Amino acid sequence: MITSTAVPVAIVGAGPYGLSVAAHLKALGVPVRVFGVPMGSWRTRMPAGMFLKSTPRASAISDPAGRLTLNDFRAAEGLAWVGDRYAVPLDEFIRYGEWFQGRCVPEVERAAVVRITPTPDGYRLALDTGEAFTARTAVLAGGFPPYATVPAELWPLVGAGLASHTSEHADLRKFAGQRVAVIGAGQSALESATLMHEAGAQPILVARTRQLLFGSPPETDRGGERPWPERLAKPASPLGPGWSFTAFSRATGAFRYLPDRTRAHLVRTVLGPSGGWWLQDRMQGRFPVLTGHEVASAEAAGGRVRLRLRGPTDVLEVDQVLAATGYRVDVERLDYLDPGLRRAVARRNAGAPRLSSSFESSVPGLYFTGLSAANTFGPLMRFVCGTGFASRRISRAIAAGNRR
Ligand SMILES: Cc1cc2nc3c(=O)[nH]c(=O)nc-3n(C[C@H](O)[C@H](O)[C@H](O)COP(=O)(O)OP(=O)(O)OC[C@H]3O[C@@H](n4cnc5c(N)ncnc54)[C@H](O)[C@@H]3O)c2cc1C
Structure with a gap:
């Protein structure tokens, strides 16, 4: 079945990054269609019994009002507030993500996008349900699984x-x-x-x-409660305490101006094993x-x-x-992108897409978020705490383009 009316934005992926950018776009009045299994990677690509390494505060999926944090979810469930010393169990984080999805993006379609092909007015997306439709803009939020690397x-x-x-x-x-x-x-x-x-x-x-x-256990539940000399020496950040982590979290937009080799080195080494x-x-x-x-x-x-x-x-x-040998971003691995489209995406550092300040690739209307953007915006993009930065930039750029 082919749907004839073009959708403004199609979002491929319903993990933290896809859900967050959908929430931000909707708040700006931009209609979206979102595809994927909500929190699918967390359900099927991570081991049961796992705990998150990020603190509860750094595990918030960004919504435009900032009112849907992990602790907001816990409050809604009648659970006590938790601080930095609480290790979040995987199943709790999945329930949180699904709660976020139910509130912000209930219309997620549990279909897989099997092909994206460029058209004169945007992109044709084919789904595993047999449906095909056109979207003016596509945001790729398919997460880490395609990039898994085995020596x-x-x-x-x-x-x-x-x-x-x-x-x-x-x-x-x-x-x-x-x-x-x-x-x-x-x-x-x-x-x-x-x-x-x-x-x-x-x-x-x-x-x-x-x-x-x-890592060392946090001394307090709230980073701000540490003695001030310690806070000065190692300021708190979502990536952990320290000035370099603070720079990656606060000056995320500046990362893309670093030379290619420096960025590649930092992406590889910051928050190493x-x-x-x-x-x-x-x-x-x-x-x-x-x-x-x-x-x-x-x-x-x-x-x-x-x-x-x-x-x-x-x-x-x-x-x-x-x-357990990690992930290497390479556009070639995204087999749902038409081969011609893959070739047209300019790359940096052997495979990662070259992105603009608003996460747009060299192909107009094709955006990448999450891990795919780590080469451009740094280590924040490897974690849930990067959803706010990414979603604000992408949604503002797409909303501004829609108004023109
Ligand atoms: C073992 C492990 C532990 C981690 N622990 C942490 C942690 O403690 N804290 C932290 O912040 N980060 C952690 N991460 C990183 C974490 O994976 C990312 O922060 C987060 O998942 C990124 O979200 P995402 O939405 O980009 O991708 P994902 O969570 O991978 O979501 C991808 C989504 O895309 C969908 N999808 C993919 N392809 C298609 C398609 N063709 N059509 C339709 N849908 C599609 C999937 O179904 C899924 O819904 C961990 C990663 C791993 C592997």
Whole structure:
């Protein structure tokens, strides 16, 4: 079925960024159609039993009035106010996102966008329901899953069903009884290995870093309650205390003026691999950790895996490998974009879209938000706390364009 009337804005994605930009656009009177499973990535691409690393305050999805924070949700549910020392459980955050969606964007359509093709007056979007329609503007908020990265050494194992990326699992109990090499040193690696161990698997963490790092527990529930010399030395920010984090949170718009190499370096290194403060006791001493080791090659033998490592331990035999090896933004991975359209999007740093100050790509009317925008606007875009900055800029630009 082809719908003939053009919609002003189509939003691909109903996670925190898609929901937030929809809420901001609607508040400015811009009609939208929003596609995706609300909080879909959090439901199916993260492990049950996980906790958020961001504080409750930094986990608010931005709405135009700023009245739909996680604590507003808790109040509506009859739950007590929580501060920085509360680790938010995954299921609570999903319920919060769905509550936000019900209030701001109840019209979300649970359809997948399977193709976006340019037309003379905008974009033709084809849905998995068989419907196709035209939108003048498209905002891509499809999140992190398309960018999941597995090191090349593990590719042969993936084909054989012996290795997978963390983003493929919502339930790690399926590994119970198995010996699993978990590759990585970030929160995802440390938490996945811990959850697996607690579920009766035998994880072995393999990390390139010489030492695992963990955050420190916040001293107070409200950042503003810390003694003033400490606040001066390390001001509070949604990314954590410190001047550099404050700069990334407050001067987000300036990030795109940094030289390409500096931005690429900062995106890679700021908030590098480390575990949440509440994870350390649950993990340390519970299972083997091979720091200073790197996978050199991998082969399948008799339904098991033999990993050759660079490091003091040179061979590891396991039943499965779990790659907690992160995400790399690359427009080429967005297979729902017409190949010609993908080629037309100017890139920076080997694959990330080059964006304007209002998140518009080099293709007029095609916007990117969330992780796809981290190369342009910095680390804030990797987290829910970036929704306010992104949604305000995108919605104002689109509303202004609509009035012209
Ligand atoms: C394990 C893990 C833990 C994390 N913990 C934190 C944390 O503690 N705090 C924090 O701030 N951030 C955390 N993050 C980062 C977090 O993922 C992002 O902050 C947030 O999810 C970004 O929201 P988003 O809307 O851009 O993307 P997503 O949440 O990924 O949402 C994407 C949406 O797009 C939809 N979609 C995708 N493709 C299509 C399509 N073709 N058609 C229709 N719909 C589509 C999906 O169904 C989904 O609704 C974590 C990430 C991971 C992987």
